[in-house]
Amino acid sequence: MKALRFENNKLKLAEISKPSLETEAIVRVLKSGICNTDLEIVKGYANFSGTIGHEFVGVVEEAEDAPDLIGKRVVGEINAGCGRCERCLTGDARHCPARTVLGIVRRDGAHAEFLSLPSRNLLEVPEEVSNEQAVFTEPLAAAFGITEQVQIFPETRIAVIGDGKLGNLCAQSLALKSRNVSLIGKHKEKLSLIEKRNIETVLLEKTKNLPEDFDVVVEASGSEGGFGLALDLLKPRGKLVLKSTFHGTAKWQAWRVVVDEITIVGSRCGRFAPALELLKNKKIDVENLISEELSLSEGVKAIKRAEQKGAMKILLSMTN
Amino acid sequence: MKALRFENNKLKLAEISKPSLETEAIVRVLKSGICNTDLEIVKGYANFSGTIGHEFVGVVEEAEDAPDLIGKRVVGEINAGCGRCERCLTGDARHCPARTVLGIVRRDGAHAEFLSLPSRNLLEVPEEVSNEQAVFTEPLAAAFGITEQVQIFPETRIAVIGDGKLGNLCAQSLALKSRNVSLIGKHKEKLSLIEKRNIETVLLEKTKNLPEDFDVVVEASGSEGGFGLALDLLKPRGKLVLKSTFHGTAKWQAWRVVVDEITIVGSRCGRFAPALELLKNKKIDVENLISEELSLSEGVKAIKRAEQKGAMKILLSMTN
Numbered sequence: 001m002k003a004l005r006f007e008n009n010k011l012k013l014a015e016i017s018k019p020s021l022e023t024e025a026i027v028r029v030l031k032s033g034i035c036n037t038d039l040e041i042v043k044g045y046a047n048f049s050g051t052i053g054h055e056f057v058g059v060v061e062e063a064e065d066a067p068d069l070i071g072k073r074v075v076g077e078i079n080a081g082c083g084r085c086e087r088c089l090t091g092d093a094r095h096c097p098a099r100t101v102l103g104i105v106r107r108d109g110a111h112a113e114f115l116s117l118p119s120r121n122l123l124e125v126p127e128e129v130s131n132e133q134a135v136f137t138e139p140l141a142a143a144f145g146i147t148e149q150v151q152i153f154p155e156t157r158i159a160v161i162g163d164g165k166l167g168n169l170c171a172q173s174l175a176l177k178s179r180n181v182s183l184i185g186k187h188k189e190k191l192s193l194i195e196k197r198n199i200e201t202v203l204l205e206k207t208k209n210l211p212e213d214f215d216v217v218v219e220a221s222g223s224e225g226g227f228g229l230a231l232d233l234l235k236p237r238g239k240l241v242l243k244s245t246f247h248g249t250a251k252w253q254a255w256r257v258v259v260d261e262i263t264i265v266g267s268r269c270g271r272f273a274p275a276l277e278l279l280k281n282k283k284i285d286v287e288n289l290i291s292e293e294l295s296l297s298e299g300v301k302a303i304k305r306a307e308q309k310g311a312m313k314i315l316l317s318m319t320n
Numbered sequence: 321m322k323a324l325r326f327e328n329n330k331l332k333l334a335e336i337s338k339p340s341l342e343t344e345a346i347v348r349v350l351k352s353g354i355c356n357t358d359l360e361i362v363k364g365y366a367n368f369s370g371t372i373g374h375e376f377v378g379v380v381e382e383a384e385d386a387p388d389l390i391g392k393r394v395v396g397e398i399n400a401g402c403g404r405c406e407r408c409l410t411g412d413a414r415h416c417p418a419r420t421v422l423g424i425v426r427r428d429g430a431h432a433e434f435l436s437l438p439s440r441n442l443l444e445v446p447e448e449v450s451n452e453q454a455v456f457t458e459p460l461a462a463a464f465g466i467t468e469q470v471q472i473f474p475e476t477r478i479a480v481i482g483d484g485k486l487g488n489l490c491a492q493s494l495a496l497k498s499r500n501v502s503l504i505g506k507h508k509e510k511l512s513l514i515e516k517r518n519i520e521t522v523l524l525e526k527t528k529n530l531p532e533d534f535d536v537v538v539e540a541s542g543s544e545g546g547f548g549l550a551l552d553l554l555k556p557r558g559k560l561v562l563k564s565t566f567h568g569t570a571k572w573q574a575w576r577v578v579v580d581e582i583t584i585v586g587s588r589c590g591r592f593a594p595a596l597e598l599l600k601n602k603k604i605d606v607e608n609l610i611s612e613e614l615s616l617s618e619g620v621k622a623i624k625r626a627e628q629k630g631a632m633k634i635l636l637s638m639t640n
Contacts (some may be wrong), residue, residue, distance in 0.1 A: 087556070095556035095580070149581075227574070236407070236415035245575040252572060254547070255565040257586035258414070261469075264584035266577035 003051040003112035004299035004316070007145040011042050011239040013299050016051075019108065019116035025063035027074060027117065031293075032110040033135040034223065034306040034314045036164070037245070038103070042303060046104065052315075053111030054078045054103040056132035057125060066119035067119040074122040075137040077272050078102040083118075094269050112298055113318050123272050125279040132293075135315060136169070137275045143169035144278065145270020148308075150216055150239050152177035159214045159233050161182075162221030163201075165289055165313050166243060170218050171199050172284045182227075183209070184223075187310065193288050207211075207233070220244050227252060236260045243267050289313045295320055322620035323371040323432035324418050324636075325477050331362050333619050336371075339436035345383035347394060347437065351613075352376040352430040353455040354626040354634045356486070356542065357565070358423070358577065362623060366424065373431030373636075374398045374423040375395045376447060377454035385409075386439035394442040395457040396435075397592050398422040403438075414589050416509060431619055433443050433638050446600045452613075455635060456489070457595045457608040462563075463489035464598065465590020470536055470559050472497035479503075482541030483510040483521075485609055488537050491519050492604045502530070505541075507630065513608050527553070540564050547572060556580040563587050578625055629638045 005014045019026055033055035053206040056076070060069045069246040081093025087097050095263040103109020127136045142164065142226065152158070156178045163185020175197055184207055185191050196312035202210060207229060213215040215238055217315045218232040222244035226245045230240045231253070240262055257264065279282050293315040306314045325334045339346055353375035359523055376396070380389045400420045401413025408416050422437065423429020445454045463486065472478070476498045480491040483505020491503040495517055502520040505511050511521035522530060527549060535551040535558055542564035550560045551573070560582055568590050577584065598604050613635040614622040626634040 068608075097556075149626050208513055236412075236417075242574060247579045254562060257584065258562050258565045258588050260586065261588055262586045264577065264586075266580065266582045266584075268578050 001113035002296055002302075003108070004053065004296065007049050009044055011300055011303060013297060015060070015228055016112075018114045021116045022064060023118075024116040025066065025069060025119040025122060026061045026226070027056075027058035027076065027115050029056050029058040029110055029113060029318045030073075031034050031135050031297075031318065033129050033139075034111075034302060034316065035139065036110075036166070038303065039307055040245075041104070044274070048104060048262075050103070051108035051110075051112045053109040054101070055135050055138045056115070056117070057131050060122065061114070063119045063122075065221050066122075066142055068123070069119055069122060073125045073131075073134070075125055075130035075134055075272060075276070076102065076117045076123070077121040078104070079269060080107065080121060080139060081287075082092050094134060097223055108180045111296065114294065123276060126276060129276065129279045132288050132290060132315065133279050134160070134276075136284075136289070136313075137164060137272055137279065139226045140169050140173070140278065140284060141270035141272045141275035141288070142166070142268065143270070143311075144173040144275055146218060146241055146267055148270065149172060149267055150241060150266050154179050155217045156180065158214065158216045158218070159210070159230075160218040161226045161229055162244070163187055164220070164222075165217075167220035168289060169193055169245060169284065169286075170220050172197055173278075173306055174218070175199050176278075176283060184318075189310070190312070193312075197285065200273055212251070214238060216241065218243055231262065233257055234262055236262075238262055240264045241267050290315060293317055321433035321636065322616055323428070324373065324623075326362055327369050329364055330622055331623060333617060336432075337433050340595045341436045342384060344436040344443060345382045345386065345389060345401065345439040347376075347378040347435050347442070349378040349382050349430055349433060349435055349638045350393075351638065352636045353459075353621050354431075354622060354636070355459065356484070358431075358623065360565075360626055361424070368424060370423070371428035371430075371432045371435075372423045373429035374421070375455050375458045376430035376435065377451050377457075380437070380442065381434070383439045383442075384440075389442060389444070393451075393454070395445055395454055395464050395592060395596070396422065396437045396443070397441040397459060397584045398424070399589065400427060400438050400441060426525065426530065429543070431616065431636055432433050433616065441460055442597060446596060449596065449599045451597050452610060452635065453606050454596075456604075456609070456633075457463075457592055457599065459486060460489050460598065460604060461488070461590035461595035462588065462608070463590070463594055464493040464589055466490060466561055466563070466635055467493060467497055468584050468590065469587055470561060472536070474499050476536060477534045478536045478538070479530070479550075480538040480540055481505075481546045481549055482539070482564070483507055484540070484542075486490050487538075488609060489604065489606075490515055490540050492517055492561060493598075494536075494538070496598075496603060505640055509593055509630070509631070513632075514604075517605065534558060534630050536561065547597035551582065554580070556582075558582055560584045561587050610635060613637055
């Protein structure tokens with residue numbers, strides 16, 4: 001089968017054998033989405049070698065321990081725990097110390113014709129959700145997961161920093177809980193994608209006019225500057241949600257966090273079930289985030305497109 | 321009156337006029353305590369000029385708006401809010417943006433024969449609490465305040481990093497709520513001060529043997545290394561309480577906070593009333609933290625003593 005792989009510090013489309021793990025379900029991938037994490041991996045930041053990609057929708061071809069799933073259209077939670085440790089036994093495989101992560105940590109990923117995952121990781125996609133929408137389940141789960149970590153009320157004042165895909169999904173998710181969401185970004189055209197959702201948009205250069213009294217600020221820009229801006233915008237005892245994994249070591253003024261008694265909440269993955277429910281009920285716009293769809297065989301080119309300025313979500317299709 | 325002042329980048333004992341603000345209470349100071357923040361101020365880190373010191377016990381001499389307080393032995397909350405902003409009106413003068421802070425921000429402090437504070441800042445000291453103990457009300461309030469920011473259960477696994485005064489008070493405070501508290505430090509003799517309180521003590525060089533599964537880690541060492549160690553010791557989704565205001569910009573690996581979904585809680589001041597209650601009921605040992613008591617006129621020397629390795633709390637007495 002075809003697979004988009006990063007090996008020996010090189011990205012290439014390779015022909016490899018189809019997965020055939022008897023203990024896992026085999027999924028025929030229909031579409032996959034390129035995430036910024038894929039771009040970080042391709043830069044060599046994540047020490048990963050293998051098939052990349054972790055956002056997908058597909059059809060189950062084999063599932064020995066869950067025959068009901070066969071033929072179903074599914075998405076899949078990307079963390080596969082050991083199933084035996086304390087974390088796994090309490091239902092939190094996302095933090096299992098021995099976990100593998102689809103296309104990120106010691107597990108071949110989704111930019112391929114087939115992938116394997118434990119059947120317990122798979123969720124059926126409701127028929128109201130298109131393939132294009134379903135690919136957004138993983139990033140939407142990560143964005144909506146914030147609302148399970150930080151209490152949001154209708155009057156909570158929230159700023160999201162970063163007008164890329166993740167920032168957009170975070171702002172939309174938070175706007176379902178709060179009337180006071182602002183999205184801050186550098187790009188007029190990206191900010192304009194969200195305007196109809198009743199979210200205030202603010203160009204980065206205009207943030208000096210914002211009152212420094214936000215209850216919650218989400219850093220989703222992936223830049224060190226975003227972290228400093230977040231501290232500037234928060235009120236005392238406010239909460240800073242760190243959503244993007246910028247690499248390298250950031251500098252920060254720890255004393256400001258202490259003096260203003262700021263809480264910083266690291267936030268990575270979220271649960272898929274609520275995200276699928278949001279997509280089913282058309283609560284979140286995702287299709288306008290798609291810049292382009294290419295075929296898997298154009299995978300290397302697709303990654304280059306995703307790296308270009310202004311790109312939003314690039315999809316890969318395995319069916320054309 | 322005599323006052324220990326930091327002015328024009330110099331520490332000196334000065335003769336200045338007694339405070340005489342009609343809108344505030346005037347307190348005759350009995351004893352004051354030297355805090356590490358005083359040492360930072362004297363290094364010029366805090367941009368403060370005036371009388372230093374913020375830990376004290378004294379007797380009220382004047383209080384126009386609260387005559388019942390006159391003659392009472394008191395301690396005082398160190399943050400004085402404007403009394404008119406949203407923060408002050410909701411009872412949180414500690415975060416009033418226009419606040420002054422005793423001996424720290426635009427307000428003469430406690431290493432002096434007299435000080436002034438709004439009468440609403442003063443709390444009467446129960447007779448069971450000695451002057452020496454009462455001086456610890458402020459740092460104990462800051463330590464015990466952690467339990468109001470982070471939920472602690474009897475089984476919560478907690479590590480406190482730093483065997484100085486603050487770390488010691490944090491460990492003792494947390495041990496009132498949890499059976500599983502470890503204090504980590506560099507100094508055998510400082511660690512030994514806490515042993516009878518059923519707190520495990522661990523020398524810094526032995527931390528490699530500790531399991532990395534703490535629910536809560538308190539950074540009270542004031543060093544950048546303490547922050548890194550705290551991240552190493554936490555379990556996924558654990559909480560890192562930042563208690564000390566180390567200056568300069570620290571470096572940190574933000575991605576670790578995201579991937580492990582760590583929460584960092586900045587923590588500065590706490591409420592005085594619970595701290596006085598703890599001292600009254602002998603729940604916390606503070607007297608064994610006192611290294612030495614000097615008279616106010618030896619203030620400059622006392623600061624030098626406090627800067628020496630191995631020093632714990634140095635008290636100043638205004639009555640001898």
